[in-house]
Amino acid sequence: MSQLDLVKCDTADPASKQPKGYRSGCYILDGQINNPAKSSIKDVDVFAFIYDASGEEVLPNRPRIGSINNVPVGVSEFSVRVPIPSFAIPPFTIKKAKAKVAIPVPTISKDPSEDDILPLEREIDIES
Secondary structure, three states: OEEEEEEEHHHHOHHHOOOOOOOEEEEEEEEEEEEOOOOOEEEEEEEEEEEOOOOOEOOOOOOEEEEEEEEOOEEEEEEEEEEEEOOOOOOOEEEEEEEEEOOOOOOOOOOOOHHHOOHHHOOOOOOO
């Protein structure tokens, strides 16, 4: 990841401006991402630490700030919407930005048989 910039939504994407009184401000992290693989990557999680002007971490304990769908081979542009708390003071500094292939999360199937669900989701059969 390179060429990173954090821009207020009303500047970068006026349609996504937060309503008045909302407790977080909308920002867009954009930049370039390099996919050195031989094929595109379907889902990529974006991680970064964002600090405000006073050096305080803006999103403590939350380094995953978003995801990118379909990253083509080579260098491409990306944008991720980031909710920044309204008390954070710009300008912001972005550190340790990286991208990783997203880990698929198991979902509950609509198949009523128990063959297709995780062991912890199966019914409990208690004998009296």
